[in-house]
Amino acid sequence: MxxxxxxxxxxxxxxxxxxxxxxxxxxxxxxxxxxxxxxxxxxxxxxxxxxxxxxxxxxxxxxxxxxxxxxxxxxxxxxxxxxxxxxxxxxxxxxxxxxxxxxxxxxxxxxxxxxxxxxxxxxxxxxxxxxxxxxxxxxxxxxxxxxxxxxxxxxxxxxxxxxxxxxxxxxxxxxxxxxxxPPPTGVRESVGGLFRPALLAGFGVTLLALTGFVAAFTYVAPMLREVTGLSPGWVSVGLVGYGLGTIAGNLLAGRVRPDAISRRLPAAVGALAVILLAQPVLLPVPPIALAGLALLGAAAFLVVPLVQTWLMGQVDAGSTGLVAAVNISVAGAAGALGAALGGAVLTVGLGPAWIGPVAAVSVLAATVVAAGIARQRAPLPDVTATPTRAEAG
CATH class of the missing domain: 1.20.1250.20 (MFS general substrate transporter like domains)
Incomplete structure (x- = not known):
């Protein structure tokens, strides 16, 4: 419950x-x-x-x-x-x-x-x-x-x-x-542990993948209006489809066992990159553009919970909260970078259709990092906290 x-x-x-x-x-x-x-x-x-x-x-x-x-x-x-x-x-x-x-x-x-x-x-x-x-x-x-x-x-x-x-x-x-x-952990020990290579790789996937995703999503309305030629009403329909896609991706992420995340993560991030790369082909055809937007939401919300769960599985119980918080902060930084990246594409005159391919470069880099995580996967520690005797009583 x-x-x-x-x-x-x-x-x-x-x-x-x-x-x-x-x-x-x-x-x-x-x-x-x-x-x-x-x-x-x-x-x-x-x-x-x-x-x-x-x-x-x-x-x-x-x-x-x-x-x-x-x-x-x-x-x-x-x-x-x-x-x-x-x-x-x-x-x-x-x-x-x-x-x-x-x-x-x-x-x-x-x-x-x-x-x-x-x-x-x-x-x-x-x-x-x-x-x-x-x-x-x-x-x-x-x-x-x-x-x-x-x-x-x-x-x-x-x-x-x-x-x-x-x-x-x-x-x-x-x-x-x-x-x-969680067991007492010193501030220096908690913060210092964030710089372990495995955690930095996970934060890197979040930063690179979400930077590319946000770059495209921030300007999705201009894409659908100017490139696809949809009316405001159909743009709203597309955003609802995106939302349904996020729910589908979230449900799919929940089916991945924690010990399988590192193996599944490269494919999930790679799918996001492919969708972004395909934007110039998807956008001119309205039905395909709407389907592509739903797939974009599904891919993004497949990646996010997988990375969060994997990161929390790499540390002991005393550090899971800090790792989760830092990953959320990294996601926030990715949002700012992504919005700026999408704006830069428009500023140089490439047009909305090319935001996706440019943003895909960042996501492809995230795919490489995720592949590195898959190659170096190690057994996940059991971070399931168990109530203490005093708390249970």
Missing amino acids: IIYVLLVCSFAVATAEFVLVGLLPQVAADLGVSVPAAGQLVTAYMVVVAVGGPVATVLTRRLPRRELLAGTMALATVSAVASAMATSYPMLLSARLGSALAQALFMAVASQVAMASVPAERQTTAVARLFGGFALATVLGLPLGSLVGEAFGWPVTFVAVAVLAAAGLLGVLVFCPRVAT
Whole structure:
């Protein structure tokens, strides 16, 4: 049951992240700021997620996992309520930073709880379900949040997010098992361990693969409009298809056993590279373009949980949270690099159709790194945390 609770929690925190994108014009008008200024709320959010996750994970490394998870969801709930009540730009910014910190810490702690709550052979499934909340947020959370905001005002959207987060908090309090607190680890030892070659390779796959993916996805609407010739309505249909693809990829990732990830990862990353390389061929034909967008989402959300699970399997229980948080931060950095890469392709005049092939270079490099991981695979340590006698009693 806890895996489904974590799915609800991740859906709530992911919706809190994504939903502002569809509400920027309303927020800017109500708070008396420009749309670019309102857009800085998104930038600030991502900076906190990237930087705050590892820092918060280190600072809370000695706290009980169940209580820490509940605390992050409480912070997510309070921050969403504060966002709904904000009457000025500084108030909304402060509330958004609280939501960002909650999300950053949640992903690290929830990954630990997910892996500790199931047998070793189901750990990939557990982590995939956790990321499934983000996939659902792209399909349901963002569009529904935008519709609610347009109909009733953007504060009501954040009220809905607060209700979701509160439901997740209740689920954690009722269903989350008492997971053993990781053994004490010094800050220097924890941080130093991040520079092991195996971990650097895993972070490299995340950075290179997601940089290429985000480069293409950021400009998917111009691609579908200008190259494929789709109307705005059909672009929306394509984005729904993308969201369904992310769910399919997530489900497929959950079927890969942890001890098979290193063997499957090169093919998964390679599939993403092939889809990007094929963009100039796929985009001119509308049905194929829409199918290609769904495949893009499926490939990306196949890679992400596989890498996260593999990385957490390379360290002892005391370091899994930090490794998970750092990988999320690397993903955030990849997002910034990918958006810049896609923009650079357009700036030099190559056109939207060529973003995919250019972005594929980064993903092909990730495929090479993943192949290196497959060649050097070693037995994964058992990182399933077992409740201590005191906690179990």
